[in-house]
Amino acid sequence: MTIEVKNINKRFGDFVALNNVSLQFPQGELTALLGPSGCGKTTLLRIIAGLEHPDSGQVILDSNDASNRHVRERQVGFVFQHYALFKHMTVFENVAFGLRVKPRAERPSEEQIRRKVKDLLELVQLDWLADRYPPQLSGGQRQRIALARALAVEPRVLLLDEPFGALDAKVRKELRRWLRRLHDDLHVTSIFVTHDQEEALEVADQVVLMNKGNVEQIGAPDEVYNHPASPFVYGFLGNVNMFHGRVQDGVLASGAASFEVPGQPSADGKGTAYVRPHDLDIERYTPGAEGIVVKLRRAHAIGPLAQLDLERDDTSELIEAVMSNERFSSLQLKEGETLVVRPKRLRVFVDQGASI
Numbered sequence: 001m002t003i004e005v006k007n008i009n010k011r012f013g014d015f016v017a018l019n020n021v022s023l024q025f026p027q028g029e030l031t032a033l034l035g036p037s038g039c040g041k042t043t044l045l046r047i048i049a050g051l052e053h054p055d056s057g058q059v060i061l062d063s064n065d066a067s068n069r070h071v072r073e074r075q076v077g078f079v080f081q082h083y084a085l086f087k088h089m090t091v092f093e094n095v096a097f098g099l100r101v102k103p104r105a106e107r108p109s110e111e112q113i114r115r116k117v118k119d120l121l122e123l124v125q126l127d128w129l130a131d132r133y134p135p136q137l138s139g140g141q142r143q144r145i146a147l148a149r150a151l152a153v154e155p156r157v158l159l160l161d162e163p164f165g166a167l168d169a170k171v172r173k174e175l176r177r178w179l180r181r182l183h184d185d186l187h188v189t190s191i192f193v194t195h196d197q198e199e200a201l202e203v204a205d206q207v208v209l210m211n212k213g214n215v216e217q218i219g220a221p222d223e224v225y226n227h228p229a230s231p232f233v234y235g236f237l238g239n240v241n242m243f244h245g246r247v248q249d250g251v252l253a254s255g256a257a258s259f260e261v262p263g264q265p266s267a268d269g270k271g272t273a274y275v276r277p278h279d280l281d282i283e284r285y286t287p288g289a290e291g292i293v294v295k296l297r298r299a300h301a302i303g304p305l306a307q308l309d310l311e312r313d314d315t316s317e318l319i320e321a322v323m324s325n326e327r328f329s330s331l332q333l334k335e336g337e338t339l340v341v342r343p344k345r346l347r348v349f350v351d352q353g354a355s356i
């Protein structure tokens with residue numbers, strides 16, 4: 001099923017939870033709604049499900065306006081952060097639940113239910129837990145059962161609200177890979193809410209960045225990561241260094257350093273260059289070298305990458321840099337040493353409210 005939301009507005013009292021949100025969710029794709037707490041992700045998910053009504057705007061399912069359709073008629077499956085399994089029912093009965101409560105005419109036979117639940121438990125690789133009760137399961141197992149239960153009614157849309165939010169980091173990582181594989185097998189149009197950027201970038205086909213009820217950017221993971229549309233997206237998707245300064249004629253002057261900003265921005269004025277830690281060239285300082293002169297404050301070199309904390313000589317601001325551990329070792333850098341850094345890739349945004 002394709003999903004589209006058009007000009008959705010939602011307020012709670014004076015608070016604007018969603019501000020004219022329009023989005024498309026392609027058939028069979030897995031979309032992450034990503035943003036900080038309170039940005040409206042869950043509200044949007046609930047509106048798509050039909051659990052919440054927008055003040056204005058439309059929800060379109062397979063090109064049909066579903067805005068007035070009841071939640072039961074929208075053929076959605078849900079999984080929430082806090083696995084809402086029935087504690088007094090076995091795993092088997094939890095998964096069978098949605099089938100048993102179907103109207104009599106649509107209800108499968110006992111034999112069909114048994115086969116279906118068995119298949120679903122195999123799909124989530126937990127068929128050996130069929131007779132257990134939810135309190136006897138780990139958090140990760142409960143979430144997989146919750147997913148099997150949501151899938152039992154063959155939803156045409158799967159909505160997941162921070163499905164792994166309550167789990168520890170290692171289990172989360174396992175489950176997100178597992179969810180991706182499951183999605184590749186089933187191809188159900190799915191939307192999952194997360195505030196974890198790594199999770200969104202790793203799992204989703206499409207990432208929707210939300211901030212304060214607005215959509216800041218939509219795109220494939222590599223696109224939003226490599227070409228952030230706004231300072232917010234830069235900051236939210238990974239670490240970033242900010243070099244404040246003034247732009248004039250395509251050159252940003254920041255402290256004692258200046259760099260060209262090819263092609264952008266069009267206007268002169270106060271601006272900030274955004275540079276990812278791995279987009280910095282680092283060399284030992286030599287007099288006259290161009291770039292930002294820094295001191296190496298701390299180096300943390302474990303695994304394939306070395307992470308460096310650098311302090312600018314001119315402004316005392318801290319810069320975070322990352323390079324391969326191999327290169328770090330070959331340079332034989334020492335803490336306290338003077339270095340020079342140059343951005344290999346940067347994006348300049350003219351500061352909001354700055355006079356241009």
Ligand code: ATP
Pocket residue numbers: 012015017035036037038039040041042043044193195
């Ligand atoms: P989180 O990651 O913390 O769940 P979210 O992005 O999912 O955040 P929402 O749950 O959509 O955010 O909430 C958006 C805003 O709307 C929040 O500030 C929240 O307090 C507010 N809000 C949500 N539901 C209600 C409600 N029923 N009544 C009043 N305010 C609400």
